[in-house]
Amino acid sequence: MSVSRNQASARSEARPLLEGTRLAMRYEFVGARDGSDTEAPYVHSTPALVETSLGVSAGEIVAIVGANGCGKSTLLRALAQVAVGPGVAGEVRIDGLAVAREQAARVRAFVPQTPDVTADFTAREVVRLGRFARGRDDAAVDRALAAVGLSARAHRKVDTLSGGERQRVAVARALAQVDGAERPVLLLDEPFRGIDPGEVARIVAALGAIATSGAVILSLHDPGLARVVATRAMIMRAGRVLFDGPTREVLTAATLTEAYQHPMVECADWLAPEIAGKGTMAACSTV
Amino acid sequence: MNSRGFVLLAAVLFLAVLLRILIGPVSGDEGTRLVFAVPSAEIFGLRVMSVASAAVVGATLGLSGLALQTLLRNPLASPFVLGISSGAGFGVACVLVLGYLFAWGRVPWATETLGAVFGASLALLIVSRFGRGGDGHNPITLVLAGVILGSIFSAGSVLLEHLVPHGLRGDLLSWMSGRLPEIPNATHLATVAGLAVIAGTSLARSARALDVSMLSDDEARSSGVNLAQLRGKLFWTGGILAGVAVAYAGPIGFVGLVGPHLARRVLGPHHALLVPGAALAGATLLVAADAVRQVIDLGSGRLPVGVLTALAGGPAFLWLLRRGAIR
Known part of the structure; x- marks a missing residue:
């Protein structure tokens, strides 16, 4: 597998487990026209994702990396088929089949960037909601809670948990959703936000277990973590995939400098932003 | 299943029913006075119908609120x-x-009833449209839009009242404050009850999807819930039930707000329990309010039940605000 610019079009593996074809999304909002002196309302139509096609095979853990607003979340939402509206286009196939979102929920789970629950559920009850498509399975719920280290807090109300714990509840709900699927697909948008390193390691192990038979695609802000977690990386910018390939080859100082439009420095096994006049962050100060 | 919660609600309903049936005015030489006694068969029949009337309207409002x-x-x-x-009331006033x-x-x-359902649906469409902000409905904007819309529809109803003669105007005014009919019409009552049963059954069949819809939209959709279909069902259930309840008894406030909250407190957040629970709690609240109004004698006839529910439900609303129910 080699690094390719633009799209993962040159892949030669057997049929991908998850395929997105010509995925696109536009956001519309009303505001003043750029460069105009008048304040007359003007409908802006901004492409958040520009006709993107990709395929992810079983066994892969794919990290999507890029600056804020580059389209990572939009791509994941498109693959999860949760985006609705006139600006949404493209087709998603799982195991070669274009199935409705409701059917796809049996094998594909998604954790959005900001999980939420407005009812007074316990952690366990939220995780159990993940079994909506596949049917009740208390053992699957227990396994999912253990995978994120929340077994001991399973009966706590979600709104009494910390931010990181709530995030883990959302990940556990997704794990429970695909528990029992032959070839599961897991889509996670910034899944480690607010989670301590020990628990990150625990969840990474769970994702590895999913990837033995299925595929995991996750967005990450930290390219260093992406190097450790993922087997393949995509770098996005302005709604397009700029680079795609094996993690070590894609996530380099040069590609990330282009992605973030800011000098990046490679130090040991990590990548760090260069801070004007001060070298890099502490860990890389000797580089 | 939280059977204790159901037993508690059912016990309170039973007490309220007992109170409503046993307490009533009796006219004698010294004027009218309240008596706590087993009534005659004829009075008993009338009071049972009144209890049924309050229970059905309360359950309908509870389900609509949920x-x-x-x-x-x-x-x-x-x-x-x-x-x-108020929108439903305006719809009825228009028809009249x-x-x-x-x-x-x-x-x-x-x-x-058709006028009420049309008015209720129109109000729901407008308030839903104005209350939308960002990635969903903003609770504050939604409530503010509802309050303003309610004022507009109420003013519209008052305006319409002035187009009719005094007699009809008096009836309209009394009805607009929320009044259970003194002698319920069995056919009308059966219609409201039938619709409530159909709507309640439909909601109960979607209980698991309703639970999942408490997650964020993206999580609910990716879990396999057809949110558009589910929300269509909730929209029409909420609108139609509010409409028929108003057509039957006028706009009775706060039962639809407090009923579901009461059910959540005693039964928990699962809709499999909440759907029957909200109906039971709504019925309990309105039968209790109807019983209490029997013992309040201001010398000018019984108070409309809507006045009592507003007096009790208004503070409950403020308590919810204070408690941070808005997120």
């Missing part, structure tokens, strides 16, 4: 707070005034 709270993911949503009851102006004679109750 549907709206789930639809808008907002614990402060209810037919009254969102101006939907049109009936008078065009000399149609007595407008059939079914036509009044």
Whole structure:
């Protein structure tokens, strides 16, 4: 597998487990026209994702990396088929089949960037909601809670948990959703936000277990973590995939400098932003 | 299943029913006084119908409130707070005034009900549209939009009242404050009850999907819930039930707000319990309010039950605000 610019079009593996074809999304909002002196309302139509096609095979853990607003979340939402509206286009196939979102929920789970629950559920009850498509399975719920280290807090109300714990509840709900699927697909948008390193390691192990038979695609802000977690990386910018390939080859100082439009420095096994006049962050100060 | 919660609600309902049936005015040489006694068979029959009337309307409002709270993911949503009851009242007032102006004679109750459902749905559409902000409904904007919309519809109803003669105007005014009929019409009552049963059964069949819809939209959709279909069901359930309840008894406030909250407190957040629970709690609240109004004698007849529910439900609403029910 080699690094390719633009799209993962040159892949030669057997049929991908998850395929997105010509995925696109536009956001519309009303505001003043750029460069105009008048304040007359003007409908802006901004492409958040520009006709993107990709395929992810079983066994892969794919990290999507890029600056804020580059389209990572939009791509994941498109693959999860949760985006609705006139600006949404493209087709998603799982195991070669274009199935409705409701059917796809049996094998594909998604954790959005900001999980939420407005009812007074316990952690366990939220995780159990993940079994909506596949049917009740208390053992699957227990396994999912253990995978994120929340077994001991399973009966706590979600709104009494910390931010990181709530995030883990959302990940556990997704794990429970695909528990029992032959070839599961897991889509996670910034899944480690607010989670301590020990628990990150625990969840990474769970994702590895999913990837033995299925595929995991996750967005990450930290390219260093992406190097450790993922087997393949995509770098996005302005709604397009700029680079795609094996993690070590894609996530380099040069590609990330282009992605973030800011000098990046490679130090040991990590990548760090260069801070004007001060070298890099502490860990890389000797580089 | 939280059977203790159901037993508690059922026990309170039983007490309220007992109170409503045993307490009543008796006229004698010293004027009218309240008596706590087993009534005659005829009076007993009338009171049973009154209890049934209050229970059915209360259950209908409880279910409507639950549907709206789930639809808008907002614990402060209810037919009254969102101006939907006022919209339904306006719809009925329109039908009645049109009936008078065009000399149609007595407008059939079914036509009044259609007017109420139309007004309720219109109000729900408007408030839903104005309450939307960012990635969903903003609770504060939604409630504010509902309050303003309710005021507009109420003013519209008052305006319409001035187009009809005094007699009809008095009836309209009394009805607008929320009044259970003194002698319920069995057919009308059966219609409201039938619709409530159909709507309740439909909601109960979607209980698991309703639970999942309490997650964020993206999580609910990716879990396999057809949110558009589910929300369509909740929209029409909330609107139609509020409409028929208003057509039957006028806009009775706060039962649709407090009923579902009461059910959540004693039964928990699962809709498999909440759907029957909200109906039971709504019925309990309105039968209790109807029983309490029997013992309040201001010398000018019984108070409309809507006055009592507003007096009790208003503070409950403020308590919810204080408690941070808005998120």
